Amino acid sequence: MKLHVSCILLSVVFMFAACGSGNTRSGAVAEAGPVKDSTEAQMVKVPGKKPLRLLTERPYNLETPLRYFLEDFTPNDVFFVRWHLPVPPAPVDEDTFRLRIGGNVGRSIALSMKDLKTKFTPYKIVAVCQCAGNSRSHFNPRVPGAQWVNGSMGNAVWTGVKLKDILAMAQPKANTKFVSFNGLDQPVFPSTPDFVKSLEYAHAMDGEVMLAYEMNGEPIPFLNGYPLKLVVPGWYATYWVSMVSEIRLYADSFKGYWMNKAYLVPKGVPNGNEKPDSLAKDMEPVSKLDVRSVFVSPQPGFTMQKGKTYEIQGLAMDDGTGITKVEISRDKGKTWAQARLDPVLGKYSWRRWRYTYTPVEEGPVEFLAKATNAAGATQPWHQWNRSGYMRNEIESLPLNVSK
Ligand SMILES: Nc1nc2c(c(=O)[nH]1)N[C@H]1C(S)=C(S)[C@@H](COP(=O)(O)O)O[C@H]1N2
């Protein structure tokens, strides 16, 4: 813990943005309603990052303010940060760092960063990294956990090596079923389980799961997992293990706290739904991203002028199936109009949508946004689960119209 504290003895600057009252964090039940601007919250400046919304300090949990989602690729210096255990005290030394691969393999190997950058064909993919708990603060009744608004997500170009190429070098045994991933972060007390995640072997070998050493063309930022981050396109970010240093293969299943006790959702239920008074009994690990859309601009409560034309803008994403439609409603879902979709930046990227609107009447107006993907999957009107995962309820944006 001492080491960790020293690492975060930083010039912590608190700021309160001028807009908004900030009362969304007061502990009241969060309404399942409009997207709230992260800039209402307390902000913190840590090395390597611009001011971000502070959720917790030990370890760091930092949220990206909404306005950065006007960019297609989330800049590294505002990319959200999520840790369960203390962040290692200092960046690793690239020369001495080794990625170890062992377990059910023909030969255990240890790879240096230089090995990874020179002995394999580089691979690049655009993918959204979204925490399974993103937007948790909107769940009603409120659920425990980091009270994210919509900013525990980001889109980036990831460069590195396909996991299947790396595993092949260790000669996996034919009966391999699971692969686990451990990072350099460690619990303070031996009773706290280390953060280890696993994937089925076939998934790990699908040619898309990769180990990234670059994010948007730069080394992965320290707080996002320097020097190596597992990228699992289309899957929630809990699998995107930061500072990966150990990979193990198993002939049978892998069991561990972070796979079998945490990050569970009701099994086989669309949108991970359950009811507070009748919780699901059968649970399974969270996995693929639900279809969702979020509003990015304008800010909630913005006042438009009658007769002027405005662009309402947002993002939509899913598990890689592909967003095919985003619809907008101004009458609580009775009628829907299609938004325009920007070009696809990659199947695992988010996709920007735009809707042009010219108000003709004064008064309040509420927009709803609903995305649909190529498999016909869309967003629910109501959603709840005990841990606040996979949030993808249809969102609303309240605006005003003046003379
Ligand atoms: N080593 C390690 N990797 C981790 C975690 C962690 O606590 N330790 N948290 C996971 C979770 S829950 C999320 S949402 C993502 C966040 O990635 P980011 O911090 O780069 O945004 O990292 C994942 N990888």
Ligand SMILES: [Mo]
């Ligand atoms: Mo997460």
